[in-house]
Amino acid sequence: MRQLILGAVAAGTTALTPIVASAQTEVQFWHAFTGRLGELVAAQVEAFNASQDDYEVVASHKGNYSETLNAGIAAFRAGEQPHILMVFEVGTATMMGAKGAIKPVYEVMAESGAEFDPDAYIGAVKGYYTTTEGEMLSLPFNSSTPVLWVNRDALEGAGIDPDTDLSTWQNVEGVLDELKAAGHSCPLVTAWQSWIHLENFSAYHDVPFATRDNGFAGLDTELAFNGEAQVTHISKMGEWAQDGKFVYTGRRNEGGANFRGGECALFTESSAGYAGIKSEAEFDFDVRPLPYWEGVGNAPQNTIIGGASLWVMEGHEAEEYKGVGEFLAFLSSTPVQAQWHQDTGYLPITTAAGEATRAAGFYEENPGTDVAVKQMTANEPTANSKGLRLGSFDQIRGIIDEELEAVWAGDKSAQEAMDSAVERGNQLLRRFEQAHR
Amino acid sequence: MEKRVTFRGWMLPLLLIAPQVFISAVFFFYPAGQAVWQSLFIPDPFGLSKQFVGMGNFEFLFSDRHYRASFYTTAIFSILVTLASMIPALFLAVLADRLIKGSGVYRTLLIWPYAVAPAVAGVLWLFMFNTRVGVVSWYLGQLGYDWNHVLNGSEAMGLVVAASAWGRISYNFLFFFAALQAVPRSVIEAAAIDGARFWRRFFTIVLPLLSPTTFFLLVVNVVYSFFETFGVIHTITSGGPQQATTILVYKVYSDGFVGQDLGSSAAQSVVLLLVVGLLTVLQFKFLEKRVHY
Numbered sequence: 001m002r003q004l005i006l007g008a009v010a011a012g013t014t015a016l017t018p019i020v021a022s023a024q025t026e027v028q029f030w031h032a033f034t035g036r037l038g039e040l041v042a043a044q045v046e047a048f049n050a051s052q053d054d055y056e057v058v059a060s061h062k063g064n065y066s067e068t069l070n071a072g073i074a075a076f077r078a079g080e081q082p083h084i085l086m087v088f089e090v091g092t093a094t095m096m097g098a099k100g101a102i103k104p105v106y107e108v109m110a111e112s113g114a115e116f117d118p119d120a121y122i123g124a125v126k127g128y129y130t131t132t133e134g135e136m137l138s139l140p141f142n143s144s145t146p147v148l149w150v151n152r153d154a155l156e157g158a159g160i161d162p163d164t165d166l167s168t169w170q171n172v173e174g175v176l177d178e179l180k181a182a183g184h185s186c187p188l189v190t191a192w193q194s195w196i197h198l199e200n201f202s203a204y205h206d207v208p209f210a211t212r213d214n215g216f217a218g219l220d221t222e223l224a225f226n227g228e229a230q231v232t233h234i235s236k237m238g239e240w241a242q243d244g245k246f247v248y249t250g251r252r253n254e255g256g257a258n259f260r261g262g263e264c265a266l267f268t269e270s271s272a273g274y275a276g277i278k279s280e281a282e283f284d285f286d287v288r289p290l291p292y293w294e295g296v297g298n299a300p301q302n303t304i305i306g307g308a309s310l311w312v313m314e315g316h317e318a319e320e321y322k323g324v325g326e327f328l329a330f331l332s333s334t335p336v337q338a339q340w341h342q343d344t345g346y347l348p349i350t351t352a353a354g355e356a357t358r359a360a361g362f363y364e365e366n367p368g369t370d371v372a373v374k375q376m377t378a379n380e381p382t383a384n385s386k387g388l389r390l391g392s393f394d395q396i397r398g399i400i401d402e403e404l405e406a407v408w409a410g411d412k413s414a415q416e417a418m419d420s421a422v423e424r425g426n427q428l429l430r431r432f433e434q435a436h437r
Numbered sequence: 438m439e440k441r442v443t444f445r446g447w448m449l450p451l452l453l454i455a456p457q458v459f460i461s462a463v464f465f466f467y468p469a470g471q472a473v474w475q476s477l478f479i480p481d482p483f484g485l486s487k488q489f490v491g492m493g494n495f496e497f498l499f500s501d502r503h504y505r506a507s508f509y510t511t512a513i514f515s516i517l518v519t520l521a522s523m524i525p526a527l528f529l530a531v532l533a534d535r536l537i538k539g540s541g542v543y544r545t546l547l548i549w550p551y552a553v554a555p556a557v558a559g560v561l562w563l564f565m566f567n568t569r570v571g572v573v574s575w576y577l578g579q580l581g582y583d584w585n586h587v588l589n590g591s592e593a594m595g596l597v598v599a600a601s602a603w604g605r606i607s608y609n610f611l612f613f614f615a616a617l618q619a620v621p622r623s624v625i626e627a628a629a630i631d632g633a634r635f636w637r638r639f640f641t642i643v644l645p646l647l648s649p650t651t652f653f654l655l656v657v658n659v660v661y662s663f664f665e666t667f668g669v670i671h672t673i674t675s676g677g678p679q680q681a682t683t684i685l686v687y688k689v690y691s692d693g694f695v696g697q698d699l700g701s702s703a704a705q706s707v708v709l710l711l712v713v714g715l716l717t718v719l720q721f722k723f724l725e726k727r728v729h730y
Contacts, residue, residue, distance in 0.1 A: 098482070
């Protein structure tokens, strides 16, 4: 029954796609982008199709990240999977675990004979999607990293020098005190609390988020973010929340509206927030590197990415995989990548694309757009800062959100909350391990 | 004394119920059977492999105190939604029933909210109570009350209950209104002549006569609050803050579609099915005896 329905849906989608010349091999590409990003993806696909005559890439939008992943899974079960599926970074372990459903990118590239040099990609970006043996499993597509956004007018309004050093949390704390003393109602706000204040925090301070190299070394990984460094940070944030220095607005990026509206002075959010802040903010703003606690761990190490990568699905013809290889090589080429980086604010995936952007004078014209790149590439990633590879991770993030809310509300101490999140998360990891035995 | 219509032979009655049996089989028994079967396994999301675990999924669920807490949350939520959607509906129906002129206008206006889908209703209420731009939260702020359902669990619960009950009031109103119209005038007039005032007449005569409708609505509203409120929870709180609004059906969704844990999700569906079935049986067994038809 389900196969029938899925088949019908798939047939319906195919019927809607433009008719292509039969001589061309078709490559299906499912993605999660709408609006401006959707247009930019469409432009990339169009440029690829125009650049050669052998292959036709057909891009389809399948809903948000979770919906796209679910669509890909359902399609695979019905034998109707696309060639390329966009999967967000937290779905990485799910995709990796699906041996027999995915075809690793390094394999696709080797077989297709397309141009492919793994060393051309930025280590901190590709690391998230690469095995410990250095084999690239999926192609990084859109990646960003958290930074600190500063409302300069708000600082000035509170009598603080807007150029004051905000590189450490120690300094930020001083500024928060001053803002509060000046009667500011929202000194600090954040988006994506788990991603920024636990996942990136751990990488940045070079402390483990989970055992077994954050899950890269095996499914028998256990969460470890109830360590001293993380607990100290969360406990500080909890104190700030109680004192009204940190304002909690929700689990996603709800705080963006407060910052863009000029209510909040400091905002920890993805570097990809650039376009929105630039177009809406009616105040003078600044991008700064994410703060770190001076003297804790090896900070500043490097931050990790968020975003999505492209996975190649199993079960298609060799000729079609050749087309997939060509398309992925096209996406990685310097001009295409540099353009994507400049248009979207996402990180470039290759070093060459970053250099081309610098050479074109883009960073001078748009100050602050290179902060994220520098912060990601400052140091060679360690086992703690390569990324995370944890099963059921979307759900573990939900658990972390719940426990953090208990801290912000003053119901639990940071240690209690993190211990509980670790314990609950570990149960899910064990189930994931069992499902992939 | 019951009236019975009898058929001669079996063919015709079987033929008559066949479409309904077919639809139930395809859309209810088959998927429900699948859920029971899947609840015995831990599969991987792509369906490449699965481990038979027997009752393992159920053991996992019931050893999780957050899952057990979800029962409590669901109970509070459904009691509140049922009360908050039935009492105002009855009150409005009584008032509309007393109107001599213009009751048609009131009736039409009161039915409108029912046309709003739960998810849309959720967004509407979320906007009104948005901690930053919400109209209601702004007025509350003026009164010195700091509304923050993002961190305050009771406020979040209040908000999802209000948003779930709101559209449902219309539905209940319709049924109560129709039932009130059917109460024989002569009985009420007789009581009035005996000197019973309005509220006394209402509680001693009207309310008992409404009991079949009330009972029906009770069952329907409990089922509604268990299943159809998903959209409201999803748009307003996503189950938070902490787990304050994580009702059972929301957990089925988040484990199945966010966590890709299909085994646990299937086991939860089975539990949910049993709970609602049990509730309905209890209602019929104990409450129905007190219903006068």
